[in-house]
Amino acid sequence: MSPRFLPRLALIVLLDLVIQLPFLGTTTIAQIDEARISEIAREMAASGDWLVPRLNGGPYASYPPLGFWLAALSGTILGFHEFSMRLPSVLAGAALIAVVGLTTRRLANERAGLFAAAILATTPTFYLLQSSARADVLVTLFGALAFDRFLVIAEGDRRVRQLVFFYLAIVAGFLAKGPIGLVVPGLGIVAWLALQRRWR
Numbered sequence: 001m002s003p004r005f006l007p008r009l010a011l012i013v014l015l016d017l018v019i020q021l022p023f024l025g026t027t028t029i030a031q032i033d034e035a036r037i038s039e040i041a042r043e044m045a046a047s048g049d050w051l052v053p054r055l056n057g058g059p060y061a062s063y064p065p066l067g068f069w070l071a072a073l074s075g076t077i078l079g080f081h082e083f084s085m086r087l088p089s090v091l092a093g094a095a096l097i098a099v100v101g102l103t104t105r106r107l108a109n110e111r112a113g114l115f116a117a118a119i120l121a122t123t124p125t126f127y128l129l130q131s132s133a134r135a136d137v138l139v140t141l142f143g144a145l146a147f148d149r150f151l152v153i154a155e156g157d158r159r160v161r162q163l164v165f166f167y168l169a170i171v172a173g174f175l176a177k178g179p180i181g182l183v184v185p186g187l188g189i190v191a192w193l194a195l196q197r198r199w200r
Contacts (some may be wrong), residue, residue, distance in 0.1 A: 005110045009101045009117055013094050016121045020090045020131055025083035038085045041071035045080075067135035080187035085133040093130030096141040097121050103148045135177045142173035143184025150189050197199040 029035050040053045040060055052070045053060045070088035078084035097117045105113030120126055129136050146169035153162050173181025 001105075002110060005113070007116055009098060012101070012114065012117045012121055013098050016097055016130075017094050019092070020093070020127075020193065024086045024090060025081060029082055029083065029085065029133065031132065031134075034085070037067060037071055037133050038075075038080070038133075039114055040068050041075055041085065042080050044068055044072040045062060045076045063135065064175045064178050066172065067177075069137055070138070071133060086131055089132060089134060089137050090130055092138045092141045093126070096137060099141065099144045099148055103144060103151065106148070106151055118188035139173050139177040139181050140184060142169045142176060142181060142187070145169040146173065147188040147192075150185065151192070154192075 010176070016017075029038055036055065040055050043054050043057070044050055047054065050069060051065075053063070053065050067088070071085050073086040074087050075081075080086070097120055100120050101113040101117030103113075104116035146166055149162055149166035149169060153166065170182065170185065173184060175181070
């Protein structure tokens with residue numbers, strides 16, 4: 001890895017945060033998903049029950065708890081408002097940009113990695129999802145992390161810590177959005193195996 005790659009990748013991530021953070025609280029929470037997640041997070045922090053997500057006092061089992069945990073933690077520290085509810089998604093998005101850059105560098109080269117990170121950061125749909133209080137970016141981050149660790153393992157590094165990171169990313173993705181957390185890295189792994197013709 002050249003000494004210029006990481007600073008350039010960090011600059012892309014920093015620019016993403018500079019663009020996102022000042023505007024997080026400028027629009028009210030209006031989408032149904034955002035409002036639901038924010039209220040569940042508020043009730044979680046208010047009740048002290050971090051195990052069972054609740055909406056209007058009743059158990060809410062439609063989604064796994066990781067997104068609610070992060071929103072509740074952010075709200076507990078910063079207060080419950082638009083900025084704090086959207087902050088976990090923005091930070092996850094910034095981390096995802098970095099992971100995409102590093103993974104693409106592993107698959108291709110440093111130039112491709114920087115371009116991939118920049119393209120993701122400037123994609124309109126990603127910009128909107130990153131700035132919303134939803135778990136979409138979160139589950140994608142953990143899927144990308146799992147796929148990146150899979151590549152490391154496939155390249156021959158089969159130390160225990162790599163396997164631990166891989167499985168932790170899988171579990172975190174599942175806790176973020178259920179079975180989709182398995183599908184996201186699974187599709188990447190199957191595609192890679194097909195392209196490399198490595199089914200054994």
